[in-house]
Amino acid sequence: MFDLASGAPQVVGLLHDLSLPYPAGTPGAELLSCRPVLLERHGLEHLLADHPERQTELPAHWATIRRAVESPDIVSRDLTYKSRMGHWTVSLAAVVEGLPGRYMVVVISLAAPDVPGEHTYHQVITAHPARRGYFYRRDVIKPRWMETKTTAGD
DSSP states (O other), X not given: OOOTTTOSOEEXXXXXXXXXXXXXXXXXXXXXXXXXXXXXXXXXXXXXXXOTTHHXXXXXXHHHHHHHHHSOSEEESSOEXXXXXXXXXXXXXXXXXXXXXXXXXXXXXXXXXXXTTOOSSEEEEEEEEEXXXXXXXXXEEOTTEEESSOOTTO
């Protein structure tokens, strides 16, 4: 259960094994290991400072956020290297149950456990709601995204 008031790191879940949708040699894909995903206090504070409306959205959609991490419906086609952070990121999304055409997107910074001083867990950078049009044009998925399961008929 999500506890916004505690200030303690929130365990979102275990990252789904995402190695299959990415071709061998995809930069950053070697970091897509099954590890815990945490939402740490500083990340949450930054997220809520920029988007105070998410203070109610995050707890309301915590189960969908967990599902996006553990069993995403859609993932970003390319992993992104954030030079400012020095980390690779991946975007994940899951359909909100009972709300067809609504999704929760979760962007995580991937752990680099072989680098001294780095975390051994992945971290949530941001999470936000999205409509179907964020991912699809008509019934065709946009080039930026990949389906991990059939979601076109949601």
